[in-house]
Each structure stands twice: as C-alpha cells, then as structure tokens.
Amino acid sequence: MSFLSSLNRWLARLARLATQVLIPLFTITVVYQVLSRYIQGIPRVHWTEEFARGSLLWVVFLGAAFAFASDRHFTIEMLPGKMRPRFRAVIDLVATALIVTILVALLTGSVTNFEAGFGRVSPMSGVSLSLAYAALPVSFAIMLLQSVENFLKVIPRLSSNSSAHTEEVSA
Numbered sequence: 184m185s186f187l188s189s190l191n192r193w194l195a196r197l198a199r200l201a202t203q204v205l206i207p208l209f210t211i212t213v214v215y216q217v218l219s220r221y222i223q224g225i226p227r228v229h230w231t232e233e234f235a236r237g238s239l240l241w242v243v244f245l246g247a248a249f250a251f252a253s254d255r256h257f258t259i260e261m262l263p264g265k266m267r268p269r270f271r272a273v274i275d276l277v278a279t280a281l282i283v284t285i286l287v288a289l290l291t292g293s294v295t296n297f298e299a300g301f302g303r304v305s306p307m308s309g310v311s312l313s314l315a316y317a318a319l320p321v322s323f324a325i326m327l328l329q330s331v332e333n334f335l336k337v338i339p340r341l342s343s344n345s346s347a348h349t350e351e352v353s354a
Contacts, residue, residue: 187328187331187332187335188332190328191252191325191328191329191332194248194252194325194328195248195249195252195253195325195329198245198246198248198249198252198322198325199249201241201245202241202242202245202246202249205238205241205242205245206242208234208238209234209235209238209239209242212231212234212235212238213231213235215228215231216228216231216232216235219231229307230305230307230308232307233305233307233308233310234308236315237314237315237318240315240316240318240319241315241318243318244318244319244321244322244323245318245321245322245325247322247326248321248322248323248325248326248329251325251326251329252325252326252329268340269340269341271340272337272340272341273341275333275337275340276334276337276338276341279330279333279334279337280334282330283327283330283331283334286323286326286327286330287327289319289323290320290323290324290327293316293319293320293323294320296316296319297313297316297317297319297320298313299316300312300313300314300315300316300317301313
C-alpha cells in the first residue's frame with residue numbers, strides 16, 4: 184500500500200500544481216478577452232474563450248481531485264465522533280465503497296465523453312475537444328485511486344481492539 188500512498192501523494196501534488204498554474208492563466212486570459220472587447224486598439228484573440236472554457240474544466244476538476252485527496256472536501260462530522268471505533272469503521276467502509284462505486288460510474292461515463300471529443304475540434308483554435316474533456320477522467324481516476332487507498336486503510340480498523348476508545352468514552 185505504500186506504493187499507492189506515494190502515487191496518491193504525487194498525483195495530489197501534481198493536481199495542486201496544475202491548478203496553481205492554470206488559475207492565473209485563466210484569469211489573465213479572461214481579463215484580456217474582456218479588455219479587448221471594450222478598449223479599442225487591443226487586438227481581439229478569438230481562441231481566448233475556448234482556452235478559458237477548457238482551463239476552467241481542468242481547474243474545477245483537478246481542484247476537486249486535490250481537495251478529495253487532501254481530505255478538504257465538505258463533510259458532516261456530527262455523529263462519527265460519538266460512535267464506537269468498530270462501528271465507525273463499518274460506516275467508513277460502506278461510505279468509501281459507495282464513493283468507489285460512484286467514481287467508477289463517473290469515470291466510465293467521462294471516458295466515453297472523452298472518446299467522443301476525438302472527432303470534434305474547436306472552431307477557433309482547431310484543437311481537439313478531447314483535450315478539455317480529458318479533465319474529467321483524469322480527475323475521477325485520481326479520486327478513485329485515493330478512494331481505493333482509503334478503503335484499504337479502513338479494513339484493518341474493522342478488527343482492531345476498541346477497548347482504548349471505550350475507556351475514553353466512559354471517562
């Protein structure tokens with residue numbers, strides 16, 4: 184599992200870095216696009232809208248993958264703190280299994296969408312739309328790998344001795 188953990192850490196860093204590079208590029212492109220519409224003398228570049236759309240897809244989905252990998256996504260933690268460790272492990276295992284199932288479905292659908300983009304090119308730049316559509320399967324794959332690691336981490340908790348937690352709760 185150390186290989187999977189190392190791979191997931193590396194992928195999370197790569198997703199964060201790509202997002203950090205794309206956000207300023209996206210912002211500069213959109214600002215330039217707006218300025219070129221309203222200020223005479225600034226040449227209009229037509230591919231900026233396509234770049235903005237594609238980079239926004241990458242920023243959103245890579246950002247989501249990074250948030251998921253670094254456990255910074257939205258969660259509700261009211262009940263889990265009051266559960267016994269073994270029951271909490273069962274709940275975590277079921278939740279992670281559901282997440283894996285959903286991510287497999289999303290990954291499958293996004294790969295189909297990505298493949299459909301091969302035959303289509305953007306009108307202004309002539310770049311294949313599959314480049315923008317690739318953001319979804321890449322991000323879902325990163326999240327799926329992280330979920331598999333999370334699933335494997337929960338399994339040993341099912342058989343762990345919960346007497347230490349019982350003493351903490353009763354004290």
